[in-house]
Amino acid sequence: MSEEKEMITGMEAPMYLTYNFTAGGATTRFLAELRNGKLVGQECPKCQHVYIPPRGSCAACGVPTVREVELTNKATVQSFTIVYIPIPNNPIKPPYVIANLMADGAHQSFLHLISDVDNADVRIGMRVEAIWKAEEEWTHAMENIQYFRPLDEPDMPIDEIGRLKNA
Amino acid sequence: MRDIAIVSFAQSPILRDAGAQNEVELIMPVVSAALNAAGLEDVQGVDFTCSGSCDYLQGASFAFVAGVDALGAVPPIKESHVEMDAAWALYESYLKIKAGQADSALIYGFAKSSPGDLPFVLSQQLDPYYYAPLWADSVSLAAMQARAGIDSGEFTAEQMAEVVQASRSNAKNNENTQLKGDYSVEQLLAEPEYIAPLRKHDCPPVSDGASAMVICTVEKAKEWGLPYAVISGIEHRIESHNFGARDLAVSESVVLAAEKAGVSQGPIDIAEIHAPFSHQELIVKKALGLDDTTKVNLSGGPLAGNLMMCAGLDRIGEVAMRIIKGEAKRGVAHATSGPCLQHNMVTVLEAS
Ligand SMILES: [Zn+2]
Numbered sequence: 001m002s003e004e005k006e007m008i009t010g011m012e013a014p015m016y017l018t019y020n021f022t023a024g025g026a027t028t029r030f031l032a033e034l035r036n037g038k039l040v041g042q043e044c045p046k047c048q049h050v051y052i053p054p055r056g057s058c059a060a061c062g063v064p065t066v067r068e069v070e071l072t073n074k075a076t077v078q079s080f081t082i083v084y085i086p087i088p089n090n091p092i093k094p095p096y097v098i099a100n101l102m103a104d105g106a107h108q109s110f111l112h113l114i115s116d117v118d119n120a121d122v123r124i125g126m127r128v129e130a131i132w133k134a135e136e137e138w139t140h141a142m143e144n145i146q147y148f149r150p151l152d153e154p155d156m157p158i159d160e161i162g163r164l165k166n167a
Numbered sequence: 168m169r170d171i172a173i174v175s176f177a178q179s180p181i182l183r184d185a186g187a188q189n190e191v192e193l194i195m196p197v198v199s200a201a202l203n204a205a206g207l208e209d210v211q212g213v214d215f216t217c218s219g220s221c222d223y224l225q226g227a228s229f230a231f232v233a234g235v236d237a238l239g240a241v242p243p244i245k246e247s248h249v250e251m252d253a254a255w256a257l258y259e260s261y262l263k264i265k266a267g268q269a270d271s272a273l274i275y276g277f278a279k280s281s282p283g284d285l286p287f288v289l290s291q292q293l294d295p296y297y298y299a300p301l302w303a304d305s306v307s308l309a310a311m312q313a314r315a316g317i318d319s320g321e322f323t324a325e326q327m328a329e330v331v332q333a334s335r336s337n338a339k340n341n342e343n344t345q346l347k348g349d350y351s352v353e354q355l356l357a358e359p360e361y362i363a364p365l366r367k368h369d370c371p372p373v374s375d376g377a378s379a380m381v382i383c384t385v386e387k388a389k390e391w392g393l394p395y396a397v398i399s400g401i402e403h404r405i406e407s408h409n410f411g412a413r414d415l416a417v418s419e420s421v422v423l424a425a426e427k428a429g430v431s432q433g434p435i436d437i438a439e440i441h442a443p444f445s446h447q448e449l450i451v452k453k454a455l456g457l458d459d460t461t462k463v464n465l466s467g468g469p470l471a472g473n474l475m476m477c478a479g480l481d482r483i484g485e486v487a488m489r490i491i492k493g494e495a496k497r498g499v500a501h502a503t504s505g506p507c508l509q510h511n512m513v514t515v516l517e518a519s
Contacts, residue, residue: 011300013295013299015291015299015300017223017226017284017287017288017291018284019225020281021226022187022189022279022282023187023189024187024188024189024190024192025187025188025189025192026192027189028187055189055191055236056189056191056192056195056236057191057192057195057239058239059235059236059238059240060239060241061209061239061241062198062199062209062210062237062239062240063195063239064192064195
């Protein structure tokens, strides 16, 4: 008989598909304002929650978020992670802090970097502000904001983060 | 066992390209239209929600989760998803209600097929070891099936053209469709072959859109005071993913599903067949055992507008709405999934 063959236990079948991505009407409006250096959320006409980045609907009420609300550069740390594992092709060297940030006036958090602070000092409730890149580098991306850095303001109590003021 | 009724159905316009709208923006209007037509204010009015979609169409993993943003799911709802045509989301909801776990359900399906190269995107639905790496696209596979049917004498190119002619002509009465108009068989056969033996008009258009439906127990429909169509039978059967192990010219799974769903237990006034390719309508019509007394695809069918992941639900909705409007007493709706009619579902609907 012929010599024994090694068993095939795996195969490589790489696949690449090309798509024309569209962000959607609401997100397009958000990204267009980001290109102008503005953080603009969208408000639910029913429950008044403000979404950023907006996805076109209030996930709680199922209605379109039509009204736009310009937000300040200030935000509060809702939660955070200190990243120690390097991510291939990521220029940021670990350890660094990535946080869920609640922009003032918004009720939905987004992810961004925290810098200009000792990682050990980052905490929930900490007040931070956006540091934007130079205007000529602005594109349709959240990376227009380089990172958030601490503000000299007292921490926000945890149960006030992202809550409606009059609720 | 309790009987289940379809009380409302809503479909978006079927478009070649929905432009800047994302999936959530496509779903929101049909979900509220279906709920409102059932007299419900929001999704809290139903006990269960189930959707059908395919993440490959968006090119993003877990893309279907974002679709839930269209619903307004606070307080939290009970919901589920099938990575298939929403006809199967209806099937899951049907079982849930039959089992007594819910009395009513919202079903929706959605797809934006325009962003990718659809026939190649669909090739990734094939088995991952033997077929998917070959990039066998959906149109070429359907062409292979059409060839098998023509060569074995199951149907002719003329009959395929007649299907297209009827589809485009019927679609003139459907405001949501994409392709419509008057064409003669001679005119259609004079067109060049595209992927032989298929001509372009034998293939479905690429379409964007969404559909939604509300079903409930018959008792609930009466309580809500709504007219309804009863699901008297529903069954699905699947065949091998190995094309070589199947006779592509016929559909054994449709024959079996039709028998179990009780298609032959009475006259069928109308049928909606989810056949994306013209020759597939001939295969399914024969397998369902329909004769010329049944009117087929009065909506125009998938050849006139093919919303991926809800074209099957659209067939069921179309038959249900015609029964509710009193245009028919008994109808059959067919839904398919997978290449070359691999997986088929047959639903029999009756007037109350
Ligand atoms: Zn809301």
